[in-house]
Amino acid sequence: MSTIKIPPVLRGSVGGHREVEVAGGTVNEVLDRLYEEHPAVRDQLVTPEGELHRFVNVYVNDEDVRLGSWLDTEVGADDTVLILPAMAGGAP
Numbered sequence: 001m002s003t004i005k006i007p008p009v010l011r012g013s014v015g016g017h018r019e020v021e022v023a024g025g026t027v028n029e030v031l032d033r034l035y036e037e038h039p040a041v042r043d044q045l046v047t048p049e050g051e052l053h054r055f056v057n058v059y060v061n062d063e064d065v066r067l068g069s070w071l072d073t074e075v076g077a078d079d080t081v082l083i084l085p086a087m088a089g090g091a092p
Contacts, residue, residue: 013041
């Protein structure tokens with residue numbers, strides 16, 4: 001199973017876990033399993049049309065999947081997937 005690292009902003013949607021173990025051969029499959037196990041996180045990551053929000057960054061073993069095969073990037077049993085929503089804001 002792959003390990004998905006969950007950033008603090010998403011932990012409330014996955015029962016407070018820092019990491020979640022899921023099976024899947026691609027990033028898309030891993031994310032689908034995450035949504036099945038923790039449905040609340042889906043709304044934070046996916047548009048109503050079912051696409052990953054453009055501000056969500058995904059890495060497999062520290063490699064940005066946007067630079068590779070995007071959601072078709074292969075994920076092995078020993079790989080780590082990091083979901084990192086972009087943060088913005090601050091003082092004017």
